[in-house]
Amino acid sequence: MMAFAGAMFASVPCARAQARVIELLADRDSRYKIPGQRTPEITVKAGEAVTLHVTARRGKTWNRDGSIHGFALLRAKDRTKVEGWNLLFQPGTQEFHLVAPSEPGEYIVVCTVICSEDHEGMNMKFIVLP
Numbered sequence: 001m002m003a004f005a006g007a008m009f010a011s012v013p014c015a016r017a018q019a020r021v022i023e024l025l026a027d028r029d030s031r032y033k034i035p036g037q038r039t040p041e042i043t044v045k046a047g048e049a050v051t052l053h054v055t056a057r058r059g060k061t062w063n064r065d066g067s068i069h070g071f072a073l074l075r076a077k078d079r080t081k082v083e084g085w086n087l088l089f090q091p092g093t094q095e096f097h098l099v100a101p102s103e104p105g106e107y108i109v110v111c112t113v114i115c116s117e118d119h120e121g122m123n124m125k126f127i128v129l130p
């Protein structure tokens with residue numbers, strides 16, 4: 001019984017090590033930025049483990065709880081929210097361990113914190129491949 005529990009625990013860091021790591025900057029000018037990309041866009045495979053490594057810089061305004069930008073994943077076809085992908089960012093760096101949507105297709109990321117007068121433009125494309 002003890003050995004079984006130990007094996008279960010040991011498998012967790014291993015699974016995370018295999019996750020796709022995505023570097024994201026949620027910047028003070030109310031824009032998402034990804035290193036090496038002129039227009040930020042995230043592409044993942046359906047159902048794969050994703051580690052989102054985020055750096056967030058405060059814009060002109062933020063939430064009372066201290067979150068400075070948000071990250072909500074919506075289905076492009078009907079703008080419904082994807083469960084488990086409604087994130088809030090604090091100033092500085094943070095990491096999220098997520099699972100990509102199981103349904104391939106086009107999605108949109110939108111900021112959910114009113115971070116400046118340019119907040120409405122804080123969005124990017126998110127593609128899920130089969």
Ligand SMILES: [Cu+2]
Nearest residue numbers: 069111115122
């Ligand atoms: Cu924002």
